[in-house]
Amino acid sequence: MIGSLIGKGPFIAVDWGTTNRRAWRVGPDGVAEAECEDACGITALAPGDFAGQVAMLRETLGDLPMLLGGMIGSNRGWRETPYVACPADARAIAEAIMWIDPQTGIIPGVAQERRDAPDVMRGEEVQIIGALASGLVPENATLCLPGTHAKWVRLCGGRIAGFSTWMTGELFALLGEHSILAPQMEGKARAGAGFAAGVVASAECDPLGHLFAVRAAHLLAAPMIDGPGYVSGLLIGAEVRAGLRTSGGEVPHLIGRPDLNKLYAAAIAQVQGNPAASPPAMDGNAAFRAGCSALLREFA
Amino acid sequence: MIGSLIGKGPFIAVDWGTTNRRAWRVGPDGVAEAECEDACGITALAPGDFAGQVAMLRETLGDLPMLLGGMIGSNRGWRETPYVACPADARAIAEAIMWIDPQTGIIPGVAQERRDAPDVMRGEEVQIIGALASGLVPENATLCLPGTHAKWVRLCGGRIAGFSTWMTGELFALLGEHSILAPQMEGKARAGAGFAAGVVASAECDPLGHLFAVRAAHLLAAPMIDGPGYVSGLLIGAEVRAGLRTSGGEVPHLIGRPDLNKLYAAAIAQVQGNPAASPPAMDGNAAFRAGCSALLREFA
Incomplete structure (x- = not known):
């Protein structure tokens, strides 16, 4: 059902973090056709605000399918979306998307459930999938994603095999x-x-x-x-x-x-x-958009 | 002149830090005869408050000679007291005490003026002198003073030879x-x-x-x-x-x-x-009081 609605035309990609939010209308070729960025991170909003915020994003960027990644899927976000366990690839992550409705999905994070090195990510997995799908990183590689909570990631066979924060x-x-x-x-x-x-x-x-x-x-x-x-x-x-x-x-x-x-x-x-x-370096926002595109293609 | 006034009877030792202040009346045998501790650190006071605060301490603990150590000698304290350079011993530190009046002195800090490892202390030098004077640390030793800004100190021949924070x-x-x-x-x-x-x-x-x-x-x-x-x-x-x-x-x-x-x-x-x-471990407050006693003995 979902496949019939999305994965073919433009869509909205939202990187919804703790303090900031970036949203793009992504064209069929993966290019950002429009964007908005603001300080409406999840901690700036009340639990009841999210549905209205999503409607406002659609007013700005178009009434389109939407994928949301980042802390929006955490226990302080809109709807808690369980982590996918390592090793994780695009298919496993796509299958675990939490669909609020058939046009609106929250991307899960990835967890490393090792007692000696527990770790989690939310949002970076989308960038990693995007970098892979863009052919900018090989299937076996070490990645580093700088940021507030920087991640070092080991890719094995195109899967997120392990990581540290x-x-x-x-x-x-x-x-x-x-x-x-x-x-x-x-x-x-x-x-x-x-x-x-x-x-x-x-x-x-x-x-x-x-x-x-x-x-x-x-x-x-x-x-x-x-x-x-x-x-x-x-x-x-x-x-x-x-x-x-x-x-x-x-x-x-x-x-x-x-x-x-x-x-x-x-x-x-x-x-x-x-x-x-x-x-080699890739812009994180471009990687995020490419990752959302790649996740939607899993439903095509 | 100073020697004629102090170094023989009881006195007041004040460890005056950024957020806290501890003061003791120290008897001739080095024992704390009375004490007060409060949150009147230097950042809780205005520049004009210090003389009045010192008078109040004397009302509480006795009209006695007073030595003050710690951040009270910093540029945010009562009167900026220049650092003594490493290597520094009790005599050099005693000679650099800033006398507000013949009964009231601020103990200088110690600076390590190395371009590759600049470092400073204010207050710990009193504890170090106290530990040495008490015979609890040898003249050649490594010391560690835990705290907000912990110090590792190298003592050589009874002098503070170098340290790191x-x-x-x-x-x-x-x-x-x-x-x-x-x-x-x-x-x-x-x-x-x-x-x-x-x-x-x-x-x-x-x-x-x-x-x-x-x-x-x-x-x-x-x-x-x-x-x-x-x-x-x-x-x-x-x-x-x-x-x-x-x-x-x-x-x-x-x-x-x-x-x-x-x-x-x-x-x-x-x-x-x-x-x-x-x-081997020594209580920092006891070391501070012993250090003040030892500094006053330099004038005896």
């Missing part, structure tokens, strides 16, 4: 907003000398032992060139070093915001000792 | 108050099975890669036995491992709050693989 983005935000380092962390992290110094310092396996230097240097009137860059370099550097150890040195494909991809690419090149090497 | 306590508080882990971090960290599991996980050199497991386990209905314990074990475990690498395995003397000393002692014993070994 790094709270790098959230820690960076916590330090910049609430810690004693906040005054020295104003502004955006950039891939410059400060970032590179942070990546170097992260090599000692104890990035947390270097954070306070940002404050101490300021007090000793020898301020860091770039506080946010240094802290970002420390945290991303530690993450990248651990990720590369786990992947056996295999360079990951990056899927994320272009500015974050750039920071991760710089850290990876530095850790690999090859400043010219640039890991 | 770990924002372990602040990070733990940030994660417990502001992060996505907060709901799973309610309660106090204790040295139990959860803490031990965190110390184990910190062994992989990437404690930050294990934090999210606390959240994921909860979502997968397999909650950690002890969220605050696990996170504390991860952070303290990472700090202790790095500290022991730096000290060449030399077990540090602990100076701090008894509950924190206990957590650090548990982590050290676990990392050393010797559950029976307990590092």
Whole structure:
């Protein structure tokens, strides 16, 4: 039944996160024909708001089939959508979509149900499926998805075989907003000398032992060139070093915001000792739209 | 002149921090004869409040000579008291006391003016001098002072030769108050099975890669036995491992709050693989009072 309604024409893809929401009208060729982005993340809304919000999105983008991914499927979202267990592929995820009605589906997240390494994702699985469907990542690969809760993902035979989450983005935000380092962390992290110094310092396996230097240097009137860059370099550097150890040195494909991809690419090149090497990178929004298209094709 | 007024009878020692303040009347034998503790840290007071606050402390504890240590000497405190550079001993610190009047002195902090590892302390130097003066730590030793900004200190010939700061306590508080882990971090960290599991996980050199497991386990209905314990074990475990690498395995003397000393002692014993070994530990408040006594003796 669902297949008869969707999978052929344009549709709406919604990446509905904790604090932000991005929605696109996706054409048959996968191109974004229209988009809207706002701060109506799930925590900005009450439980009864979601149906009305979805109607408003259709008023803006067209009365079309809609796929929603991200935290909208969590226990704080519209309708809790159970995780699919690893290893998971596009078919398993498509089959577990929670259909609110025949035109409106919530994409499930993916869970790694390992007692020694429990982990979950919601939204990234759509980007991963999109990157695979676009032919931008091979079926056996290591992926890195930078963000608030960055993911390192192992793909085996086109399936999400396992993954680990790094709270790098959230820690960076916590330090910049609430810690004693906040005054020295104003502004955006950039891939410059400060970032590179942070990546170097992260090599000692104890990035947390270097954070306070940002404050101490300021007090000793020898301020860091770039506080946010240094802290970002420390945290991303530690993450990248651990990720590369786990992947056996295999360079990951990056899927994320272009500015974050750039920071991760710089850290990876530095850790690999090859400043010219640039890991393949894909825009996370494009990957999300491609992932929704691929999931709908499972019903065609 | 100063020597004629102080160093012979009882005096008041004040550990005046960012958020808290502890003051004691210290008898000639170094014993606390009276004390008061409150939340009148420097950030709770306006610049003009300090003289009045000091007068009130004297009303409570006696009209006696007073030594003040901690953030009271910072640029946000009563009177900025320049740091003494490493290597620093009791004499150098005593000579740099900022005398507001002949009966009231602010103890300077200590700075490590290394471009590659800038660092500062304010208050811990008093505890270190106290531990030395009490004969509880040898002149050549590694010390660890747990806290919001934990310090690992190298003593050489009775001087503070160098040190490094770990924002372990602040990070733990940030994660417990502001992060996505907060709901799973309610309660106090204790040295139990959860803490031990965190110390184990910190062994992989990437404690930050294990934090999210606390959240994921909860979502997968397999909650950690002890969220605050696990996170504390991860952070303290990472700090202790790095500290022991730096000290060449030399077990540090602990100076701090008894509950924190206990957590650090548990982590050290676990990392050393010797559950029976307990590092020597000294109460931080007793060390502070002893340090003030020792500084005053420099004027006797």
